[in-house]
Amino acid sequence: MVLVAEDVTYRMKPLVPLTSASFGKMNRHVSHFFGTRHGPYHGGLIGNRGTVKAAEPDYPLVVSVRQEHGSEILVLDRPLKVGEQFLDGWDAVITNQLKTLVTVRTADCVPVLIADSSRGSVGAVHAGWRGIAHGIVPKAARKMVERFGGDPTAFHVAIGPSAGPCCYEVDAPVIEQLMLDVPRSATVFKRTGPETGHVDLKELIAWQAKSLGIRQDHIHVVDACTMCRSDLFFSYRREGRVHGTMVSGIMLT
Numbered sequence: 001m002v003l004v005a006e007d008v009t010y011r012m013k014p015l016v017p018l019t020s021a022s023f024g025k026m027n028r029h030v031s032h033f034f035g036t037r038h039g040p041y042h043g044g045l046i047g048n049r050g051t052v053k054a055a056e057p058d059y060p061l062v063v064s065v066r067q068e069h070g071s072e073i074l075v076l077d078r079p080l081k082v083g084e085q086f087l088d089g090w091d092a093v094i095t096n097q098l099k100t101l102v103t104v105r106t107a108d109c110v111p112v113l114i115a116d117s118s119r120g121s122v123g124a125v126h127a128g129w130r131g132i133a134h135g136i137v138p139k140a141a142r143k144m145v146e147r148f149g150g151d152p153t154a155f156h157v158a159i160g161p162s163a164g165p166c167c168y169e170v171d172a173p174v175i176e177q178l179m180l181d182v183p184r185s186a187t188v189f190k191r192t193g194p195e196t197g198h199v200d201l202k203e204l205i206a207w208q209a210k211s212l213g214i215r216q217d218h219i220h221v222v223d224a225c226t227m228c229r230s231d232l233f234f235s236y237r238r239e240g241r242v243h244g245t246m247v248s249g250i251m252l253t
């Protein structure tokens with residue numbers, strides 16, 4: 001099921017395909033959403049980074065942490081209190097706690113939400129090209145198995161709106177790094193100049209998820225580009241600076 005904050009629901013109504021990275025009937029106990037530039041808003045939903053917040057009644061506890069384009073994973077395996085602080089940087093937050101919304105903020109990077117339907121755990125992952133090279137998504141999924149049990153074949157992965165293969169251009173050092181760390185890069189790279197090319201980040205994440213044993217039909221992709229759709233998304237690359245980021249999240253209900 002897709003859970004979206006009210007303003008996002010409103011904005012996204014005519015854009016149903018955008019919400020299609022849904023976990024569907026997989027698990028009635030998981031809610032998730034991918035935000036747009038229209039909401040849910042930072043201040044309203046997540047407040048200060050690193051401080052556990054109680055937001056609206058729908059989100060009893062909200063966790064949003066500083067992201068560093070690294071591969072550190074924050075594990076939340078105990079009940080949290082409002083006001084509690086997590087002040088380091090993490091690019092994935094996983095939890096087995098009910099009614100604890102874990103979030104990720106993105107502009108062109110890929111927000112990835114993971115749910116284990118068998119054991120009851122979820123994760124929110126921030127994956128840019130560096131995170132993908134670090135294998136942040138498979139690392140987060142493996143950490144969910146290690147800490148909470150379960151099996152990747154029961155996992156669902158939703159890959160949200162990000163800079164798409166139509167627009168996301170990288171240069172030689174990035175291409176080389178991705179080729180080295182993610183073999184699939186060779187087939188999703190389209191040359192745009194002598195030293196530049198377009199890369200499909202979402203496809204790389206889907207490939208990494210499959211390599212981990214996650215079923216193809218459990219991998220859901222939002223086919224929307226943050227750089228093309230200025231009406232819906234902030235884009236660091238398009239706008240040249242950070243005007244804002246989208247908030248996405250997942251929660252065991």
Ligand SMILES: [Zn+2]
Pocket residue numbers: 163164165166167168225226227228229
């Ligand atoms: Zn595009």
